[in-house]
Amino acid sequence: MEGRQKANYRGNVNQVSFHAKEFMTAMLSMTPREVWPLWAMLYVSAFPRDVEIAVQWRSVVRRFSIFHLRQKSLVRGTVLVLGSLIVGLRISGFPDVHMCLWLILPFLIACAATWDTARCLQRRWSFYHGGVLLLLYVDLMVILMITFLLLAPFAHVLY
Secondary structure, three states: OOHHHHHHHHOOHHHOOOOHHHHHHHHHOOOHHHHHHHHHHHHHHHOHHHHHHHHHHHHHHHHOHHHOOOOOOHHHHHHHHHHHHHHHHHHHOOOOOOOOHHHHHHHHHHHHHHHHHHOOOOOOOOHHHHHHHHHHHHHHHHHHHHHHHHHHHHHHHHO
């Protein structure tokens, strides 16, 4: 593709004068790094309100550390574990527990959240370290509860 046609794509979206078939053919020959600005411009021109909402959401995401997966967060781990317990209870139909393999998903989320909580442990003991240990014990009890909800319907097979 010629350099002039590439530059035309990066310009104003209204200036693109290709037919749809030629447009798609040209996009297929471009690298993803070249295509992304074009799709972004098309989206911004078509849905300006959505872009404004996305910009506002991005500022919220930057503000709170719960959304940064690389940072340690006790709140994120605790909320995920308790949320997976609630979802597990709802999926299993508690107190009339029935067989449902979808309980594996809350189990895996609770395990990942426990790992996230364990990342918050410190090397030296302090009251913060003790609190994190208590939260880890809570996480383990939730994991065992979800495991029980997952395996309890199979108990009749043993007898």
